[in-house]
Amino acid sequence: MYRIPPAPLVQGVFASALLLTNTLVSALAAPSSVDAGGPLARLGTYAQSPKTLALIAAAIFVVAGIWLAIRRRKGLLLALVGVALLAATALGVREFRQRYPHQAVFNLERLGDSAAVLLGTDMRLSRYQPESLLVVEREKRERAAYPAIDVHFHLESLDSSIMPERLVQAMDAAGIAQVVNLGGTPGDFERFASTFTARYPDRFIMFVKPDFGAALKRRDGVAEQVKWVERAAAMGARGIKVSKSLGMGQRDSDGRIAPVDDPRLDPIWAKAGELGMPVLIHTSDTPAFFKAADGRNERYEEIISSPEWSRYGKPPSHEELLAQRDHVIARHPETIFIGAHMGMSEDNLAEVAARLDRYPNYYVDMAAVAHALGRQPVTARRFFIKYQDRILFSTDGGYGLVNQEPGWTPERLFRSYIEFLETANEYVEYPMWGAHSQGRWRIYGLSLPDEVLEKVYVRNAERIIPTAAAVAERLAGAAAEPAP
Numbered sequence: 001m002y003r004i005p006p007a008p009l010v011q012g013v014f015a016s017a018l019l020l021t022n023t024l025v026s027a028l029a030a031p032s033s034v035d036a037g038g039p040l041a042r043l044g045t046y047a048q049s050p051k052t053l054a055l056i057a058a059a060i061f062v063v064a065g066i067w068l069a070i071r072r073r074k075g076l077l078l079a080l081v082g083v084a085l086l087a088a089t090a091l092g093v094r095e096f097r098q099r100y101p102h103q104a105v106f107n108l109e110r111l112g113d114s115a116a117v118l119l120g121t122d123m124r125l126s127r128y129q130p131e132s133l134l135v136v137e138r139e140k141r142e143r144a145a146y147p148a149i150d151v152h153f154h155l156e157s158l159d160s161s162i163m164p165e166r167l168v169q170a171m172d173a174a175g176i177a178q179v180v181n182l183g184g185t186p187g188d189f190e191r192f193a194s195t196f197t198a199r200y201p202d203r204f205i206m207f208v209k210p211d212f213g214a215a216l217k218r219r220d221g222v223a224e225q226v227k228w229v230e231r232a233a234a235m236g237a238r239g240i241k242v243s244k245s246l247g248m249g250q251r252d253s254d255g256r257i258a259p260v261d262d263p264r265l266d267p268i269w270a271k272a273g274e275l276g277m278p279v280l281i282h283t284s285d286t287p288a289f290f291k292a293a294d295g296r297n298e299r300y301e302e303i304i305s306s307p308e309w310s311r312y313g314k315p316p317s318h319e320e321l322l323a324q325r326d327h328v329i330a331r332h333p334e335t336i337f338i339g340a341h342m343g344m345s346e347d348n349l350a351e352v353a354a355r356l357d358r359y360p361n362y363y364v365d366m367a368a369v370a371h372a373l374g375r376q377p378v379t380a381r382r383f384f385i386k387y388q389d390r391i392l393f394s395t396d397g398g399y400g401l402v403n404q405e406p407g408w409t410p411e412r413l414f415r416s417y418i419e420f421l422e423t424a425n426e427y428v429e430y431p432m433w434g435a436h437s438q439g440r441w442r443i444y445g446l447s448l449p450d451e452v453l454e455k456v457y458v459r460n461a462e463r464i465i466p467t468a469a470a471v472a473e474r475l476a477g478a479a480a481e482p483a484p
């Protein structure tokens with residue numbers, strides 16, 4: 001319970017002012033949640049969002065305040081200001097609670113921090129953007145050493161201003177031969193097949209995305225999704241994408257979160273094996289997201305800017321999720337699984353290595369984890385050399401390009417990964433939205449040997465992703481086989 005300690009009046013007033021500022025700033029910095037219940041939200045539906053409503057209310061208060069001031073109604077004016085302050089505080093508290101459910105709204109320590117910022121003895125973390133004074137040589141790499149296959153790319157998240165021509169132009173400039181598109185839900189799949197793949201059949205590899213929510217909720221859901229995989233395979237799909245909602249959010253008809261190893265889903269994994277399609281599976285999230293968002297969390301800034309990513313206090317745990325994925329990989333030795341983002345153990349490569357040793361049908365991609373790999377260049381280099389046959393080049397491209405982050409072009413995205421893999425450049429910004437988005441540090445290049453680069457860039461993907469013709473052949477074979 002928060003209580004202002006007995007103190008002189010001035011100190012009390014100062015504390016209240018800070019408290020109010022603190023709450024208001026937190027609330028205004030946060031985007032409104034439209035889906036909140038209660039009378040405020042019902043009113044809010046008229047005004048689009050509680051924030052719009054608050055702005056309208058503020059405008060009314062200002063107009064009323066000016067009118068009262070002109071009429072010299074001091075008493076009423078004071079009351080109005082009081083009500084406005086109370087309302088603003090209530091709104092701020094409500095927003096804060098929704099956005100940061102695990103943080104106390106009234107926190108003396110934070111109040112002290114606000115005072116320190118006001119007094120100039122400290123600054124807001126977001127203001128701290130130090131520029132490195134390190135002077136060392138930096139090697140440039142325009143193009144990948146081998147015609148690379150990027151196995152983890154999201155056309156569905158690509159800004160619509162990036163047409164196929166623009167993306168292919170960037171791929172050419174950076175030496176990227178092919179991109180695997182993971183946006184393979186019904187509708188999206190056909191759309192990208194007819195725009196990107198039809199225009200550039202040799203540049204885009206399509207993966208199909210089953211709908212696990214539908215699979216678990218509908219009566220014949222799993223059979224329907226198996227059919228969707230087959231239908232997409234007939235349209236040229238060469239692999240399957242599974243997003244992280246499986247295990248963390250996907251509920252079955254009873255409202256329970258289904259585990260990744262839910263046996264009802266087995267026919268989907270089996271079908272993948274039968275058709276020779278690898279399954280690129282994203283399970284769990286980075287371990288920091290499972291920890292409290294406090295001053296000890298190395299991904300603090302990322303979590304507070306997207307609090308909905310926090311897994312703190314929400315079962316299942318990271319370890320449970322990885323164990324569930326392990327069960328699926330072990331149960332389906334005939335199916336190839338690619339653990340997205342180093343299998344989400346990017347900060348513990350020994351753990352990745354143990355799984356690669358245990359499961360010959362397991363591979364990993366390196367998308368969106370260069371920040372983690374590049375801060376352990378010695379360990380990561382050893383790991384890439386030892387497991388050179390099991391790692392796949394990938395960027396997680398699609399998000400954030402061009403419009404969201406100015407200057408963040410597709411060329412820059414590809415090249416930042418190429419620089420990381422090929423050079424020994426020191427203390428450089430990692431790929432993905434600049435140097436702070438995934439932790440406050442910089443990375444070191446791995447300077448991988450040529451034969452390792454060739455496998456990671458091209459050979460491994462070529463080996464495990466079948467041609468569309470090979471998939472079609474297996475599909476025909478499966479259809480010809482009599483049902484057991």
Ligand SMILES: [Zn+2]
Pocket residue numbers: 152154367396
């Ligand atoms: Zn992704």
